[in-house]
Amino acid sequence: MRSSSGPPEGRPTVLSVRQAVKRYGGLTAVDGVSFDVGKGEIFGLIGPNGAGKTTMFDLVAGSVAPSAGQILLNGVDVSGEAAHRRIARGLGRTFQIPKPFPELSLLENVLLARQDQTGERLFMNFLAPGRVRAEEAAARDKAMDLLDFLLLKRLAHEPARVLSGGQRKLLELARVMMADPAVILLDEPAAGVNATLLEVIIDRIRAINERGVTFLLIEHNIDMVSRLCNRVLVMASGQPLCEGTPEEVSRDPRVIEAYLGGA
Amino acid sequence: MEFLAYGAFFLTTALIFSLITLGLNLQWGLTGLFNVGLAGFVAIGAYTSAILTTPDDAARIGGFDLPILLGWLAAMIVAGAVAAVIGAATLRLRSDYLAITTFGVAVVVQLVALNAQGLTGGPFGVGFIPRPFGSLAENPIVFNFANLAIVAVVTLVFFLALEHLARSPWGRVLKALREDEKAAASLGKSARAYRIQAFALGGAIMGLAGAVQAHFIGFIAPENYLPTLTFQVWTMLIVGGSGSNRGAVLGSVLVWAIWVGSGAAVSALVPTDQQARAAALQIVSIGVMLCVILLVRPMGILGGTPKRKAPAEPAAGRP
Numbered sequence A: 001m002r003s004s005s006g007p008p009e010g011r012p013t014v015l016s017v018r019q020a021v022k023r024y025g026g027l028t029a030v031d032g033v034s035f036d037v038g039k040g041e042i043f044g045l046i047g048p049n050g051a052g053k054t055t056m057f058d059l060v061a062g063s064v065a066p067s068a069g070q071i072l073l074n075g076v077d078v079s080g081e082a083a084h085r086r087i088a089r090g091l092g093r094t095f096q097i098p099k100p101f102p103e104l105s106l107l108e109n110v111l112l113a114r115q116d117q118t119g120e121r122l123f124m125n126f127l128a129p130g131r132v133r134a135e136e137a138a139a140r141d142k143a144m145d146l147l148d149f150l151l152l153k154r155l156a157h158e159p160a161r162v163l164s165g166g167q168r169k170l171l172e173l174a175r176v177m178m179a180d181p182a183v184i185l186l187d188e189p190a191a192g193v194n195a196t197l198l199e200v201i202i203d204r205i206r207a208i209n210e211r212g213v214t215f216l217l218i219e220h221n222i223d224m225v226s227r228l229c230n231r232v233l234v235m236a237s238g239q240p241l242c243e244g245t246p247e248e249v250s251r252d253p254r255v256i257e258a259y260l261g262g263a
Numbered sequence B: 001m002e003f004l005a006y007g008a009f010f011l012t013t014a015l016i017f018s019l020i021t022l023g024l025n026l027q028w029g030l031t032g033l034f035n036v037g038l039a040g041f042v043a044i045g046a047y048t049s050a051i052l053t054t055p056d057d058a059a060r061i062g063g064f065d066l067p068i069l070l071g072w073l074a075a076m077i078v079a080g081a082v083a084a085v086i087g088a089a090t091l092r093l094r095s096d097y098l099a100i101t102t103f104g105v106a107v108v109v110q111l112v113a114l115n116a117q118g119l120t121g122g123p124f125g126v127g128f129i130p131r132p133f134g135s136l137a138e139n140p141i142v143f144n145f146a147n148l149a150i151v152a153v154v155t156l157v158f159f160l161a162l163e164h165l166a167r168s169p170w171g172r173v174l175k176a177l178r179e180d181e182k183a184a185a186s187l188g189k190s191a192r193a194y195r196i197q198a199f200a201l202g203g204a205i206m207g208l209a210g211a212v213q214a215h216f217i218g219f220i221a222p223e224n225y226l227p228t229l230t231f232q233v234w235t236m237l238i239v240g241g242s243g244s245n246r247g248a249v250l251g252s253v254l255v256w257a258i259w260v261g262s263g264a265a266v267s268a269l270v271p272t273d274q275q276a277r278a279a280a281l282q283i284v285s286i287g288v289m290l291c292v293i294l295l296v297r298p299m300g301i302l303g304g305t306p307k308r309k310a311p312a313e314p315a316a317g318r319p
């Protein structure tokens, strides 16, 4: 089904998902989902476990190819494009199960997210070492600020494998922020993060959002969703159930049934 | 005096091996690309430079009599280009296919060297390869030390360049790709592009090493590039410590010392009529060394402490 709501008036659409389908063998993880997200929205994606939310993110981020349907970023069909090209199109994502580079330091983890680094081109390290050093120094400052902000500065030079589960979530955030994407997909950023820090994260998402950055947020923490999101899409068993403001969907009997009935 | 000359000769050979091992360390130690056909790349470099720099020879195509440095440059370019093409063709989906392909490449190179007589001299190989200080050959000590100096400078230059790369943002991407390809992709890194670059550069260095060795000995033949060479270099890297450039150099010198030492022992102790057969003991001796290192220091001498296994992925919490 397709509900009436789309992006609020006057917001250009940055992301459109059209009838996306992903099949894994006999199982259809995402089954005909469509939605549009406007610039500057914080769009929530909720639903019971196994509803297909993470798979939906994988489709948008290009880590898995859709079985059918299209993904459009700023009007360009990127359905067949490799995952590593998404960030140049302004799309960043975090992973539900964090994926740090375990043997690299936290600082290196964050530095890797910086885009357009001269030093990442092989011969430039010999042809323009001065430029590489200058960019690296600037990137370091920014990375240290981000680590500081996410309470990880103390561990900046430790390998990422020493991090706790919650800290790994924070490192994911630091990494995606480092890349300055225009659209950020957050897959359960609050899971395993303590309440105080959660408030910090919510503030930070708001602050970045105010600069015009669009967010897609998967979260089981309904409080966080209703505080942040202007619109929410509820999924169940791979299908879109309903779409609307957080208040609207939380009153919808189908949603209550899906959560309670474990559809 | 003779001892000194021999020492220089020994070190020169060991450092040429170091250069090959440095190339392998870039491919495997840093990037995780399994090259089981490295002898093929060494051979490509050797033959390229030999064909370009030897004097005209009626029996072969080639013999262009070009300057040695040009031959070395061409050796790098040709070996690097072959590696790039192989990488581009096989690294599409998974890096496993690369291993099988490199093995095939080494066999093909070997067969071409053996059979394309008009180009490679076939089983007789290519002789009269110009030597950098050929005019000094009268005096073995000076000659050997001059060779050692050249090889040492070339090895040092590549050692420093590779150290620089390992610490550069480029090297950091290689490490990230090895640890988590999906995360690296989400940050915009193309696994394939970086792997092809690392494989090509590693192949170019191997090609250069082959060329340097050819000019140092003055003569090459297909049997210089058998799988034994690949095995030797892998042993050197594992003994020294995969992932470490210093380890690659140290491992090369050590394993070459064992190789030469066991060879000398065989010729001193085994009756002459059995020596050809006993030469296999050289391979056994470095094989034993490999086993000992793997048991005592699995990460190699300079490979650092074994990585602790990363703690299990935390289950995503549920409120």
Ligand SMILES: Nc1ncnc2c1ncn2[C@@H]1O[C@H](COP(=O)(O)OP(=O)(O)OP(=O)(O)O)[C@@H](O)[C@H]1O
Residues within 6 Å of the ligand: A024, A027, A028, A029, A047, A048, A049, A050, A051, A052, A053, A054, A055, A056, A096
């Ligand atoms: N690679 C895969 N192969 C096979 N099945 C998969 C794969 N990835 C996901 N699935 C299946 O797709 C369905 C949706 O999974 P998904 O991870 O998208 O759910 P989710 O909504 O993110 O759930 P949660 O809230 O628990 O994270 C599940 O039934 C899952 O088992």
Ligand SMILES: [Mg+2]
Residues within 6 Å of the ligand: A053, A054, A055, A096
């Ligand atoms: Mg999920």
